[in-house]
Amino acid sequence: DLMSDVQSTLPKDLNDKYLLTRRIGTGVCGEVRLAFERSTCKKVAVKIINKKNFQSEGTATRNATTEIEILQRIDHPCLIKTLDFYQSEESYYIVLELMEGGELFNKVKSQQQLQEPVAKLYFYQMLLAVQYLHGNGIIHRDLKPENVLLSSSEDVCLVKLTDFNQSRILEEAVLMRTLCGTPSYLAPEVFTHASTTGYGLAVDAWSLGVLLFVCLGGYPPFHETFCRQQKGREAESVRDQIIRGEFTMVQSKWRHVSDQAKDVVRRLLVVDPTHRMSIQEALQHPWLQDPEMQNKAHKLMYPDTAAAMEEAEPEASAASTRKRGRRADEDAT
Numbered sequence: 224d225l226m227s228d229v230q231s232t233l234p235k236d237l238n239d240k241y242l243l244t245r246r247i248g249t250g251v252c253g254e255v256r257l258a259f260e261r262s263t264c265k266k267v268a269v270k271i272i273n274k275k276n277f278q279s280e281g282t283a284t285r286n287a288t289t290e291i292e293i294l295q296r297i298d299h300p301c302l303i304k305t306l307d308f309y310q311s312e313e314s315y316y317i318v319l320e321l322m323e324g325g326e327l328f329n330k331v332k333s334q335q336q337l338q339e340p341v342a343k344l345y346f347y348q349m350l351l352a353v354q355y356l357h358g359n360g361i362i363h364r365d366l367k368p369e370n371v372l373l374s375s376s377e378d379v380c381l382v383k384l385t386d387f388n389q390s391r392i393l394e395e396a397v398l399m400r401t402l403c404g405t406p407s408y409l410a411p412e413v414f415t416h417a418s419t420t421g422y423g424l425a426v427d428a429w430s431l432g433v434l435l436f437v438c439l440g441g442y443p444p445f446h447e448t449f450c451r452q453q454k455g456r457e458a459e460s461v462r463d464q465i466i467r468g469e470f471t472m473v474q475s476k477w478r479h480v481s482d483q484a485k486d487v488v489r490r491l492l493v494v495d496p497t498h499r500m501s502i503q504e505a506l507q508h509p510w511l512q513d514p515e516m517q518n519k520a521h522k523l524m525y526p527d528t529a530a531a532m533e534e535a536e537p538e539a540s541a542a543s544t545r546k547r548g549r550r551a552d553e554d555a556t
């Protein structure tokens with residue numbers, strides 16, 4: 224039957240260690256299946272990347288190996304962890320921690336739009352995850368609701384980014400080699416790093432702006448025109464809307480969204496990358512100076528530390544919340 228023939232084509236050591244079952248997600252590069260570690264019955268996700276999906280062998284190996292080496296290198300509570308890696312003639316198999324809440328995409332779709340406090344809690348975690356990637360010289364480059372996973376179906380839950388195969392580890396080595404050559408023909412931005420680090424990192428800030436827009440508004444800022452009569456001359460392609468940074472916050476959807484939240488979206492969806500708000504600036508934005516939200520996020524991200532703090536000094540942890548609040552007030556005034 225279906226299951227047995229899936230089992231039969233799996234690498235033997237993968238099949239020995241894991242029982243693969245139903246499909247739980249699909250990506251551009253393959254599918255994700257629910258699996259059980261046979262020895263512990265622990266649930267995991269197995270991402271199957273089909274080698275021939277990539278146009279040429281080159282990109283396949285580069286993408287997948289880049290993805291693998293990236294996945295092995297990173298360690299942050301809001302970035303999906305790789306547990307194991309196998310390959311066969313035709314596919315790569317990446318064993319990942321299971322996120323029971325599935326894709327953020329489905330939650331936004333089913334709920335229309337998220338309540339602002341929920342959107343803020345998720346966005347804060349995404350910012351911390353991207354800040355960590357950038358700190359490690361990694362640009363995600365493919366941030367979208369399908370690549371944001373939720374740890375549970377509860378509103379207050381951990382958020383993790385996945386799908387690094389579009390990521391690029393800043394080729395510092397390449398840049399160094401370039402700078403060794405004769406510089407006379409090199410453009411200024413190559414020296415100012417704008418061509419790799421500065422410029423590159425800003426793409427993730429833009430995508431986070433689109434993500435936040437979708438979470439708060441329940442629809443994408445740049446989309447194909449929905450109704451027919453707009454088709455034709457004046458209907459702009461998605462590409463043109465993006466290039467011009469043209470989006471509309473429809474009143475019916477955005478009426479109840481705070482001005483501060485709208486301000487974060489507007490400062491991220493800025494066409495000129497040098498004028499776009501950075502991840503660091505976003506983390507300092509007034510909308511995110513919310514000690515309660517930040518404490519909830521830290522409890523989700525570092526449960527042991529939070530629990531240990533509760534255990535050791537119940538007073539202290541309450542005080543730390545208050546202190547975080549006071550500091551925020553000082554900053555705000």
Ligand SMILES: c1ccc2c(c1)[nH]c1[nH]cn[n+]12
Pocket residue numbers: 247248249255268270303319320321322323324325326372385
């Ligand atoms: C639903 C869809 C994809 C999923 C998932 C649940 N859990 C997990 N871990 C890595 N990817 N992924």
